[in-house]
Amino acid sequence: MTVFNNELTLVAGDRQLSGWTQVRVTRGIERCPSDFQIEMTEKYPGQPFDITVQAGDSCQVLIGDDLVITGYVDKVSPAYDSDSHSITISGRSKCQDLVDCAAEWPGGQILGSSVLAIAQKLAQIYGITVSCTGDVGGNIPQFNLLLGETGYDVIERICRYRALLPYDGTDGNLILGALGTVQAANGFSEGINVERARAVFSMDQRFSEYVAFLQSVDVFTDTGNGGNLLGVAYDYGVERHRRRVIIAEAGGGGQDVAKQRANWEAARRYGRGSVVTLTTDSWRDSAGVLYTPNTLVPLDLPTLKVTGKIWVIGDVTYARGDNGMRAMLTIMPPEAFNPEPILLQPFQADVPAGTAQ
Template sequence: MVGPDLYMDEITLRVSTCTRDSNPSAGEPTYYASNGRDITGWTSLRVSRGIERCPSDFEVSFTEPYPGVSQVIVQPGDLVQVLLGSDVVLTGFVDRYLPSYNAREHTIRITGRSKCQDLVDCSAKWTGGQLLNLTVDQIAKQLCAVYGIDVNVASGTAIGDPIPQLNIMVGEPVYEVLERICRYRALLLYDQPDGSLLLANGGAGSGSIGTRKASSGFTEGVNVTSAGGMYSMDGRFSDYDAVYQGLDTFQDIGDGGNLIAHVTDPGVPRLRYRAIVSENVAGGSTVAQQRANWELAARMGRSMQVRLSTDSWRDSSGTLYEPNTLVDIDLPGLKLTPKTWLIADVTYLRNEQGTRADLTIMPPQAFYQEPVTLYPIAPDINTVSGANS
């Protein structure tokens, strides 16, 4: 067991003042950073990161007797790094500075999000609004460079062939553009502690989902302070039919242009039928099959999850628990046989009740990406297999 006394990490905010750079070089930050300072002594912390959370976010605060509180100097818009011990867990910007007081004490609360907040909040900016013959990572790097955000590809990730044409709608946020093309290539996208954006494969057999395993897991009675499970059937179906609706629905022969793909979930104990209209493109039977496989895998994966709390932010080797990390769980009190599942979301917490990490853990299948096609032409197909593993 890793107790809080072994790794009692200090909470540090490394803050710098930002001044806008009106003429930055391509890919460089759009601001100058100055007046760097480290601020410690925080008594309350929450940092949340997840494989489907973008951007990551944080909140810190401290309370002290009213005199002397003005020594803390933080402004909305400041560049900030959040450190737990010596580990950076978030790099971004201060969103809000929230001071308050009463007759007994003065409280300062600061909230912020990672650099990728600019991808979620701000519109894509690209002359002409069209990109041609570029791979997903090339598109991401060009759109993110406008806001000075780096893009990386996880080791083992298959990016796929170039996308012939991508049209960006006026006002469309960068993240929405990237999320759309990442689903097309069955990729996940989420931010990293340094503020960069990471692209990773989200299908069976990929090289970038669950590539790291925590050196210690979670065992009932050892390092789990509380746990809850969710095993659901309301989102699962016994039979899935994916229907490809052809461009010409007035054929005189055959099925009128519709091609059917069928998959079953043997874990559903009664008939529950689900029909899905797949993509309206040539090559539809293959697309429909992959669409049905994804529907089965994702619904099955999300029907099982564990939420637990542990009294440390770190595993037995001293490494922080992080999203996209495999972890062993042994929780017989939840009627769950030992499993190796994936950390989907982690929140590091410290307050008057102590230090803990809250984690959401699911089967890896929950993070297979939905295969989509962008245009009504012959598509590339992303394989989603192993749905019943």
């Protein structure tokens, strides 16, 4: 049996710190920035910890030889009681500046630029690069920044129209990614590598019809819907009439943008109607690769009525504490992350007709 190195190391400047007693590192394709919290304790201290990490330091977090987060230390918290003292360090990836700070754009008006070009310009000021693994499509219609909104707010909004997922890579830079096609070396099977699991099949956030209005400044036209073009999408798995009206946020983009917005809403809500959360006792698959977001994994969980499915890891938390090493994952159908039109099923996956609640 191969034994993999899962020691977590915090690298800050020329210092490499390990031996942490409590570890939590979380990454996700809808969680930006990635973050960590680690703790070290020492019984009967004779003097304070000789750890010189300070809040604001740039850092890297590695599991074994695998880089998982590049960013900054947010908080350093020493504590003590009558028996021991401890130090807790938490931080986030470089993309925290995009999430926390106001978007900066000369004049506040964006016009005639692609998703990638907009993201690169918003991120550049914070020393963050942006790469794209999907199709950036055409230019985004003209729109104005809202006072106080962050760079990530803008990027996340425009990515909806181009079927892209904005999340941070292990180097701390931003990725505009298409839905992953890489499959883990193994999946998760009941009675083999799953300690606990829960599935949720829901209908409360799904609708039978999605009507998208593309709000425009041209609201006084005599050409029908000229200022508010329509896009319509359907979820045929919702058997009773439930209509949802939404506004496609970008302006002046035409019927295709409104239609894409409606399809995105229908696909996303359908996919999120089926969610599995599970805990396994390893951070790595059978090939020694860390479980990572945007990776396909087969599921065989007959008790939960989820069998023969290949779903996507939405987020993963690597944890170690008093109960040993665990990985907690949230896994959903690909449709939960894919804004393209889909052929919807009349019933929830693996739930026979007439039994859905």
